[in-house]
Amino acid sequence: MSVTRALLADGAWTDASVKLGNMVGAVAGFLGILLVIFFVAGRASGRIARPLAVVLFLGPAVLLLIVGLVAPLVRTVYLSFYNDDGTKFLGGKNYGWALTTESVQHVLLNTLLWLAVAPLAATGLGLLLALLIDRVRGQAVYKSLIFMPMAISLVGASIIFKFVYDARDVSQSQIGLMSQLAISLGWHHPPNWMLSQPLNTFLLMVVMVWVQTGFAMVVLSAAINAIPDEVTEAARLDGAGGVKLFWFVTVPMIRTTLVVVLTTVMITTLKAFDIVRTMTGGNFGTQVLANEMYSQSFVQFNTGRGSALAVILFLGVLPLVAYNILQLRKERAVR
């Protein structure tokens, strides 16, 4: 037994070293090719020097963007008008299916709910923490710990919370923290958290809030610290204090950042499907658009429907981006 175990481990280590070798090789090869190109192109002079620089500096990125994002975008819109394997034109039938089927309507509703609750909760809590945390002794430690979930994958975070929400029959001893807490607080028959609708959807949102609050806090805290002292001093001399100071000075001064944070979290929320997929698989009424799209395309192999859902997702993100671009243009104009 111990021999086979040793062999297995041996094989695993060999496999690992081959893979890591490939990794180093790929990186070295990539950098090597670039160095050669740079060396050769750097000798070019005269009229071709500038166009050559434009092509070489921007070419790879633009090419990747066209192949990886622009062309797929066009292609997905095209596929969304076709049947499951892209052979028969259906017109708007896939969109009709998405908007009229009851289960999909429920998915759209859930997505809207996520979009309304999770970003607001994360940004609100982040703002509150940003306001308070700078005045607490040892703030660096607290900041790090609250920010820490940012480094954890949504899959990892989901498993962490799946364990927190674990529920057993009340006759057994509980191993999920939440059930135990509920029982300790005198709730004799707490529900099975992940199975009770619509509570479960909100419990899944908690994971997103857990991950994103630290991000909101760090960014907003930096923005608050960037407010010039004179502004707050002047406001205070004018008699503003407490809540007034917060609403009429702090919030307007960090408005841009607040919006950026809110949109960033919204876009993440809209596109994220890891939490739902890992914790409930979309069952028990928790499905969201991003995961339904994946299921349609890669589990049911209905490319047309999957594409239509992706387009709906895109249309959902579009206003958020449009707003951000307007903001950005304004800033550039100021600069």
Next chain:
Amino acid sequence: MNETGAAPAAEPARATLPAPDPGPVRKAFSSPLASVFVIAVTVLWTIPTLGLLVTSLRPKQDVAGSGWWTVVTHPDLGLSNYHTVLFEGGFGVSGGLLPYLVNSLAISVPATVFSLVLAAMAAYGLSWVRFRGSDVIFFVIFALQVVPLQMALIPLLQLFSGGAHLGSVTIIPAFNLSGTYAPVWLAHTMFAMPLAIFLLHNFISQLPRDLMEAAIVDGASHFKIFRSIVLPLCTPALASFAIFEFLWVWNDLLVALTFAGGTPEVAPMTVRLAQLSGSFGGRWELLTAGAFLSIIIPLIVFFSLQRYFVRGLLAGSVKG
């Protein structure tokens, strides 16, 4: 927090006032209410992860029989769960998670390097090799940030496996890359471009103009300037974005799920864990050990390089 503006002015001002200058003087004024709130949130934020860690260290029967918090009265911790998930499988599959862990690393490092270098080049091109239309290109790239990756998956997958055709004319041949890391690297590099170019552009476009002009007068080519001036000056920015991108790729599920399949040859930890959490939900001692293995490297990266990471985040989002 204070409820109304009717309360006495001086006290609430302290309670909600942001720290304009978080120096030693201000720290002396730390209010107890703020401290209580911050500490409560911190505890709340840390306990779930702590529970995961403790559970992964307990023996199987303990995990199944009692809550992890009972470890206080019945401490019995060891690394045997980790040995099981890493080398022996223990999930009803041959082999453990080690190959997936290696895959995560082998996917993240090159994907980070590729996107970083290409994005830095593009950012330099857009800011210092001025040409007509560079502003338009910049805004289009920025806008592409919002294309949901889900949209790109099907076409990209079809491209990788079948090539691109217009009628019967093959424009791009099939790559035949399945079973290798290449599609995952490529997809991550593509998807990282908009954000990477945007953030790095913020740094690179703010380098001192005099420096660049002096170099051009000295006869340096753009390639020389990029290599010997831009890259060294932007090292902190590049480092911060590298951490950001590494965490992002390491933590990604969607791209890996689509382009790597679920096999031990190429699939990373996130894919395997998502599968396991569906089918082995009851084996908490193994699931928690696996989950902790998948988050330990990002956590090390995060805690040791936190300052750079934060700087990278702030570059794109704080505008005073």
